[in-house]
Amino acid sequence: DAGVIQSPRHEVTEMGQEVTLRCKPISGHDYLFWYRQTMMRGLELLIYFNNNVPIDDSGMPEDRFSAKMPNASFSTLKIQPSEPRDSAVYFCASSLTTYYEQYFGPGTRLTVT
Amino acid sequence: AQSVSQHNHHVILSEAASLELGCNYSYGGTVNLFWYVQYPGQHLQLLLKYFSGDPLVKGIKGFEAEFIKSKFSFNLRKPSVQWSDTAEYFCAVNENDKVIFGPGTSLSVIP
Numbered sequence: 001d002a003g004v005i006q007s008p009r010h011e012v013t014e015m016g017q018e019v020t021l022r023c024k025p026i027s028g029h030d031y032l033f034w035y036r037q038t039m040m041r042g043l044e045l046l047i048y049f050n051n052n053v054p055i056d057d058s059g060m061p062e063d064r065f066s067a068k069m070p071n072a073s074f075s076t077l078k079i080q081p082s083e084p085r086d087s088a089v090y091f092c093a094s095s096l097t098t099y100y101e102q103y104f105g106p107g108t109r110l111t112v113t
Numbered sequence: 114a115q116s117v118s119q120h121n122h123h124v125i126l127s128e129a130a131s132l133e134l135g136c137n138y139s140y141g142g143t144v145n146l147f148w149y150v151q152y153p154g155q156h157l158q159l160l161l162k163y164f165s166g167d168p169l170v171k172g173i174k175g176f177e178a179e180f181i182k183s184k185f186s187f188n189l190r191k192p193s194v195q196w197s198d199t200a201e202y203f204c205a206v207n208e209n210d211k212v213i214f215g216p217g218t219s220l221s222v223i224p
Binding site for chain 2: 033042043045048050055056091093098099101102104105106107
């Protein structure tokens with residue numbers, strides 16, 4: 001398996017624009033996680049899915065953030081409208097269950113100017 | 114609520130020094146424990162994990178961790194660090210259906 005795939009790897013956008021981050025989990029993994037990492041706040045769990053269903057979105061910072069998982073092999077994290085404080089590295093991870101280790105993707109580095 | 118704390122924010126060591134990074138969690142029930150490492154500019158990857166059995170767990174690259182249930186701790190150790198161990202280290206705890214990560218410890222190894 002190619003591991004968790006994320007795209008794009010880098011995204012630079014202007015404030016107010018819509019940003020969509022994409023993730024393809026490892027085949028057969030039932031859990032998918034979205035994280036945000038910054039120097040100030042460290043690694044934050046935004047939302048996670050089990051079998052394509054959102055289980056806990058309490059980490060989503062505000063209504064500007066939304067995430068979907070239309071099928072077992074694809075998820076998106078959307079920010080609309082984007083703001084400079086959204087600048088961070090966004091990681092997607094997948095796992096068989098929460099009892100097993102998570103496999104992280106390479107991350108998307110988002111810069112909002 | 115469950116929480117995970119890591120004792121040190123930033124550790125600086127010389128090569129060949131011994132390493133111990135502290136991790137404590139607050140949940141009193143059955144837990145699964147993990148240490149992840151993030152090398153500069155890379156994503157997190159698993160170093161080692163504890164599910165059950167021998168509380169002394171050996172991982173990759175010479176790392177080990179000891180689960181002490183009475184102290185709610187899962188400290189990471191390595192007898193002799195190398196420059197290539199420079200990275201961010203995250204402790205994580207699985208409780209029920211959720212994994213909680215600690216804030217991370219940045220390790221800098223000086224050649």
